[in-house]
Amino acid sequence: MKILLVEDDEGAALVLKNILTHQHYTVDLAFDGETGLSLAQMFLYDLVLLDIILPKLDGLMFCRQLRAQKNDTSVLLLTALDSSTSKVIGLDAGADDYVIKPFDTNELLARIRALMRRKTPSRSSIIQAGNVRLDTSSSKVICNGELLHLTAKEYALLELFLRNSNRIFTQEMLLDYLWSSEEMPLVNTVRAHIKALRRKLKLAEADDLIETVHRFGYRLNSKLDQMKLTTAADTNLPTEIDTTIVNQYKPQYKSQFSSALADIWKRFKPRYSEQITSLEQSITALLVGTQTEEVAQQAQAQAHMLIGSLASFGFTEASCLSREIEKIFRDGIQQSIAQLERLSQLVVALRQELERANVLEPPITVAKRCQRQRFANMKQQPRLLIMDNDALFCQQLIEEAALCGIEAFVAPLTDAKDVIAQNTPDVVLVDLHFSNSVESSLQLLAELTSKNLALPVLVFTEVEDFTYRLKVARLGAQIFLHKPVAPALVMAAVIQVLQRADVTGAKIMVVDNDSQVLDNLHTLLSTWGFQLTLLDNSQRFWDTLNAFHPDLLILDTEMSLSSINGIDLCQVVRNDPYWNHLPVLFLSNRKDAQTVNQLFMAGADDYLSKPIVEPELITRILNRLERLRLQ
Structure with missing residues (x-):
């Protein structure tokens, strides 16, 4: 399914796109209303996710113009305006539904599925053809009772064919349906994905599912007479909000953050910090009596944007603080001492929330999953040698490694050569600054990565210096981690290195x-x-x-x-x-x-x-x- 997301906050938009992509949706992005409307006019979308307050063309006018053009694409409003009047205005403008920021990701995904069922009554979360069964609520494909492992594009292709069993799709049509406008793939890309999907279906004894119509394109095999679309009544699914997925994408990102979202946060955090600085300056102007109406409106706009932005990254408390600040500015500043004190408290708390979100870690489940992920196929339990003088951190690493099926042990830098000679590790993790001499540490790194030993080495240290990083890279270290770093993040890096070593024995x-x-x-x-x-x-x-x-x-x-x-x-x-x-x-x-x-x-x-x-x-x-x- 193809979705157009129109959101002027680039950071929040990328987070939401990341979530939707993991749900096998194809997503096009637009950062202002005019661009979004142009895309909606040029391409066929199943759904438009639309912010209300947008530059160039606001969301309500977007809806009115879309409906005036007889375009019936479903529109789901994303709004930080929580009044009933705002909801009524949005629905009257032509929107099909709305979600208030900050929103629970599960609710948003459920409302998207509900809109699709409402648009196409026969559409359900379960489709079956022959011996293939696809469940969109869990993004799983079962063939002959076995789980079929597909890429996102292979899954999307299969769902499209299953939902349109009597339709022939040309390669150009498949490009329009399943690839975003920014990807710009070639027609050969479609053939490659069709080929890969057929290969997996063949291995699962369902190789006749997709047929080629000469000179036209592809379709579901017309000879299959077992096609079944399971309805909501068949499976006791709710007709409106689908609650079959519980906590699948609940954004508890303060302590659990995927690496992709962490990268987005690192990129956009300075922008949000600047917006809070603007709020601080506006409140300072209030306290000294120099604030103008224009500055107050800017402060309200900044607070409004932060409501959705910070909520997108899972910072619910910061989003609530922003909402209260926005409400005070929207209702009008009364210049009362109590109001000014409250505004000062709110912006200080908001700044603290932002700084508290400084260190982001990938999901701890990454470390838990690795038990069943990779090392079951190895002939012996991988061994990790840790060289660090932080006893507590070393113990945490040993415990985290055990969860991954990795045997971890600690050795001082001075005994490293003897320990390695007696019990050769598969990977080494070393803090080169816990010895008295950095030069001797670098010499050890050179020996570890030399042809004699050729051990994969990860370096972690509190030193943040480009010259030092360069020396470490030139000496052959595979990964550089900067302290402080969570044990789960360290173990994810160790696993990555072990997997590299594993494929080189192929x-x-x-x-x-x-x-x-x-x-x-x-x-x-x-x-x-x-x-x-x-x-x-x-x-x-x-x-x-x-x-x-x-x-x-x-x-x-x-x-x-x-x-x-x-x-x-x-x-x-x-x-x-x-x-x-x-x-x-x-x-x-x-x-x-x-x-x-x-x-x-x-x-x-x-x-x-x-x-x-x-x-x-x-x-x-x-x-x-x-x-x-x-x-």
């Missing part, structure tokens, strides 16, 4: 009849710890593939002195039910668009032109292996 099969190319690839890849099989005879391809069982396949496009080329081999792999998921990376001397398109049509996952550049090749390989791991 099995790679290379097929090329140029012995020099094979020698070069062997030199490049063997130093990274990959297990290699190099093949110069394509006739032995199938037997070697089944004997070696690679995690990734590297093929040359053209093979001289052979009637079988890399494209032939790729097609053989894609036609086999067992091997058709295998990542395939092509190497080629040719760069023309026709050749590249031919490679991807044959089933290539990636393409690299010769001559081979080591950093680019390694990056492409690691990215492909990481994607395979996440599937």
Whole structure:
């Protein structure tokens, strides 16, 4: 489903887009009313999420003009104005529903689903075709009783086909429906996602679900006669607000914040701080009797914007304080001592709330999930060596590591070499400033990352200095963390490093009849710890593939002195039910668009032109292996 979000606060808009995207919605953003209305006129949307107070064209006028153009797209108002009069005016302007800021994210998602059911009575949260069952309330797809793991775009494609079982979609139509205007994908992107979706459906024994209509596009298989749209009555779902998801996106971000939202907060916090500074200046002007009507209106506007902005990041108390400040300015300043004192107290409390939100951490559940996420497949329990003189913090790290299935132990810097010799760790976490000599610490880092040991090292320290960061990076540290840092965040970084180390032990099969190319690839890849099989005879391809069982396949496009080329081999792999998921990376001397398109049509996952550049090749390989791991 495609949503247009019109919100002038960029920070709040990005937070909401992040949440909606995780719910498999495609989202276009507009930061003023005029741009939003233009997008609504040019593109087809299922829903418009609309702030009322907007620059250039306010939300109410947006609604009136949209309805005047006979556009019946559902409109959900987001407003900080909580009076009943404001709600009535919004609904009279043509809005279908409204949510008051600060809003609970679960309520917003439920109202979005309710609007969709109201718009299309047959629309429900559960759709079934053949042996495939999709539940939009939990964003899960079940095939033959097993959970099907899909990407966001694959999920959106499947839902679109299931909900429009008799409709043919061209590639251009799918681009308009499922990709936002800022993504600007090519038509090849649609084919790649259709191919990936079909591959997963085939593995789940539902490969006949989506059919190609020659010269037109794609549709749900017309031969399927088991199509079923489960209605609200069938599943006892409420007809208005859907309450099936409880606490799925409850924004308790003061202590639990996803890394994506933390990045947004870091970017926009200075802007919100400036708005509070403006409020402080306005109240100071009130106290000395120099405030003008214009300044008072600006203060009211700043407080109004902070209501929704801070609520978007989960700072409910700060949002409530902003609302009370806005109400005082809206009702008119009476210049009473009690009122001025109250305003001063509110803005001081607001500033304190903002500063209290200074350190943001990713969800603690990241550390909890890792028990069932990755390390069950490792031959032994990963070992983490910690070198830090903060005993309490070390103990917290040991406990957090245990939750992740990681064995953590502490050693002083002076004994590091002996400890490593006796009990080699899989990863090292070190504070280089807890010894007397920084230079000796840096020397230890160099030894840890040298070819003799080649240990992955994370550095964390209270020192915030670019020159120091540069030295650490040049010596081979993989991650730099700045104290203070939460144990869960440290462990998320450790897991990330361990996962990198895990994929570098993957099995790679290379097929090329140029012995020099094979020698070069062997030199490049063997130093990274990959297990290699190099093949110069394509006739032995199938037997070697089944004997070696690679995690990734590297093929040359053209093979001289052979009637079988890399494209032939790729097609053989894609036609086999067992091997058709295998990542395939092509190497080629040719760069023309026709050749590249031919490679991807044959089933290539990636393409690299010769001559081979080591950093680019390694990056492409690691990215492909990481994607395979996440599937």
